[in-house]
Amino acid sequence: MWHQPQARCPLIVFLVPRVARYPDGPIFGYRLGWVDQLSLENRTALVTGASRGIGAATARALDRAGARVALVARSREDLGKVAAGLGRDPVVIPADLREPGAAGEVAARALEALGSVDILVNNAAAAARLPTVDTDAAIIDQMLAVNVRAPLLLIAALIPAMTQRRQGSIINLSSVSGLIGTPRRAAYAASKGAIDAATRSLAIELGPMGIRVNSVAPGVVDTALWASNKKVEGVIEAVESLTPLRRWAQPDDIADVIVFLASDAARFVTGETICVDGGMGRALDLYGGPV
Numbered sequence: 001m002w003h004q005p006q007a008r009c010p011l012i013v014f015l016v017p018r019v020a021r022y023p024d025g026p027i028f029g030y031r032l033g034w035v036d037q038l039s040l041e042n043r044t045a046l047v048t049g050a051s052r053g054i055g056a057a058t059a060r061a062l063d064r065a066g067a068r069v070a071l072v073a074r075s076r077e078d079l080g081k082v083a084a085g086l087g088r089d090p091v092v093i094p095a096d097l098r099e100p101g102a103a104g105e106v107a108a109r110a111l112e113a114l115g116s117v118d119i120l121v122n123n124a125a126a127a128a129r130l131p132t133v134d135t136d137a138a139i140i141d142q143m144l145a146v147n148v149r150a151p152l153l154l155i156a157a158l159i160p161a162m163t164q165r166r167q168g169s170i171i172n173l174s175s176v177s178g179l180i181g182t183p184r185r186a187a188y189a190a191s192k193g194a195i196d197a198a199t200r201s202l203a204i205e206l207g208p209m210g211i212r213v214n215s216v217a218p219g220v221v222d223t224a225l226w227a228s229n230k231k232v233e234g235v236i237e238a239v240e241s242l243t244p245l246r247r248w249a250q251p252d253d254i255a256d257v258i259v260f261l262a263s264d265a266a267r268f269v270t271g272e273t274i275c276v277d278g279g280m281g282r283a284l285d286l287y288g289g290p291v
């Protein structure tokens with residue numbers, strides 16, 4: 001009975017016994033296993049700053065990977081527009097993370113609506129580029145409140161539920177500004193350096209509970225954050241020339257790495273800050289030219 005199909009379909013006859021024998025092997029099994037590990041089917045996620053830019057791209061990427069997503073930002077209208085494009089019954093939670101009580105309320109509402117939060121993406125940020133001489137207490141307080149206090153309080157509020165399921169992946173949005181010197185960003189850079197430090201500390205504290213904590217550090221991403229700077233003559237080209245991969249990042253470039261960190265493919269990665277910057281933060285084009 002085997003003889004005829006063998007003669008007709010040599011490729012199938014070659015592959016089927018190998019896939020059956022080596023389900024994690026190098027032909028199909030490995031590839032299918034990898035895709036499986038990137039799947040977020042039956043997971044739940046909370047993304048702050050999900051109304052535009054990197055947060056919106058992340059919400060869409062998590063949704064595509066199979067997670068049910070809760071979206072947080074101040075603008076209910078903008079969140080609604082992002083949610084309308086998602087396919088897995090998203091939850092919209094408008095909140096102002098500058099408020100001290102907001103993180104706790106957001107976590108409670110997310111847990112009530114989703115039943116669990118397996119993935120937390122602390123993405124919302126307040127940013128300012130200005131000389132330090134023009135920096136005042138209100139600006140510093142706002143940046144620390146949104147970029148450091150709110151992420152820490154969200155994590156604190158979600159630890160019990162993640163611990164109960166022995167499953168959690170927390171991804172904090174950092175920046176190259178937290179890792180290298182960038183101009184007119186002392187307060188913003190301090191907030192990003194702080195979240196990287198917290199990431200490493202939390203990895204130790206939460207690892208035994210099955211919770212991983214990592215940061216993603218973008219370089220220059222084409223979002224509203226850069227809209228006004230982009231209009232300055234020469235800025236587009238300057239960013240390109242400082243980036244070894246010679247282009248601006250798009251929000252999806254960052255979102256895809258966040259999905260990886262959220263997934264089982266990154267199951268042994270914690271306490272890490274991953275630069276997603278086209279090489280900008282680690283490379284210095286010393287002479288800016290051919291020598």
Ligand SMILES: NC(=O)c1ccc[n+]([C@@H]2O[C@H](COP(=O)([O-])OP(=O)(O)OC[C@H]3O[C@@H](n4cnc5c(N)ncnc54)[C@H](OP(=O)(O)O)[C@@H]3O)[C@@H](O)[C@H]2O)c1
Pocket residue numbers: 048049050051052053054055072073074075078095096097098122123124125126127146173174175176217218219220221222223224225226
């Ligand atoms: N773009 C870049 O080049 C770049 C580079 C390095 C790092 N990053 C980091 O990547 C993350 C996302 O940046 P992005 O460029 O996508 O920023 P963005 O386009 O300005 O979006 C920021 C998001 O945060 C929300 N948000 C701001 N303040 C908030 C508050 N008080 N409460 C709740 N939500 C608030 C905004 O929504 P509402 O205004 O509706 O509240 C929006 O959804 C940030 O952590 C940023 O520091 C960006």
